[in-house]
Amino acid sequence: MKVLLVEDDASMRTTLERALGRRGIHVTSCADGGRALDAWRAAQPDVVMLDLSLPRRDGLDVLQEARAAGMRTPVLILTARGTVGDRILGLNTGADDYLPKPFDLDELEARLKALGRRHAGAGAGASATANGDSFRLGSLRYDKSSGAVYFRDDVLELTPRESSLVAALLARPGHAVTKEKLFEAVFAGEPGVQYEAIEVVVYRLRKKLAPTGVSLATLRGLGYLLKAE
Structure with missing residues (x-):
């Protein structure tokens, strides 16, 4: 499973790359909202983990442009902005799930794999019936x-x-x-x-x-x- 992590906190990036890597999840990371879409296209991930508070460009802006461009990869928002309003805004913009910081690694892994299975399953079903x-x-x-x-x-x-x-x-x-x-x-x-x-x-x-x-x-x-x- 391939995951793109868009996160400006270097410590968080390193921790998640190592922890998820030990669980069989390959993580590619990007620290800059301004380069997030290019990284997204290049990595072709199964799931995108997206922080909202990013340098140069807010995560919601990245997500909105990605959806407008037809990029359908499932997105899991990871952020310290944990108010109900922020969650609703993120989901309405096109996110598939929302996990506020701090979070449990086991729960993160479960949510990533669930999003990956759903995305793969939808594609398999389409191929089989059309x-x-x-x-x-x-x-x-x-x-x-x-x-x-x-x-x-x-x-x-x-x-x-x-x-x-x-x-x-x-x-x-x-x-x-x-x-x-x-x-x-x-x-x-x-x-x-x-x-x-x-x-x-x-x-x-x-x-x-x-x-x-x-x-x-x-x-x-x-x-x-x-x-x-």
């Missing part, structure tokens, strides 16, 4: 190789969880997908996630799809269905 390189419905397209969702030729600004939800729905065109199946696709292996969390992802995705001509319908007792208007 023909060609993408899923399509109306003006919407899900690209399997990048995990990005396109509206016509423009990348939609979706979180990895929202993109995984789109992929799971497009994998069964014209059929409702149960809430249980969607939960497995979106949160596969993540510890401590409440079952109702899938409804939050559905709600946010429905709002973002509104301008695309593709709607996310709820079929009572059956699940959810994507429909092209």
Whole structure:
């Protein structure tokens, strides 16, 4: 498993590189928010660990630009800015998980591996159920190789969880997908996630799809269905 750590604290970088390395996780690090996107592209990590308070560029700005560019790698925010407002802002910007400092190393390892499994599982499911390189419905397209969702030729600004939800729905065109199946696709292996969390992802995705001509319908007792208007 490959992880990119974007953290300006040299002691923290060294500690995590050594500790996670002993657990079989290869860590590449970057200390500068201004170079974070270049490091992200070069490393092609399975998960990004991102600090928010970075020199030259704030971590939230890095995350926002990455998502706008279609970079769908799962992101775990590590920061001492632990207020509820900061957590909500980070998750709304496109982060997948949030771990305030100080944290337990065992918990960090578990969260990293859960994010990595979910990301890999979503890609494997797409390959197994689709023909060609993408899923399509109306003006919407899900690209399997990048995990990005396109509206016509423009990348939609979706979180990895929202993109995984789109992929799971497009994998069964014209059929409702149960809430249980969607939960497995979106949160596969993540510890401590409440079952109702899938409804939050559905709600946010429905709002973002509104301008695309593709709607996310709820079929009572059956699940959810994507429909092209």
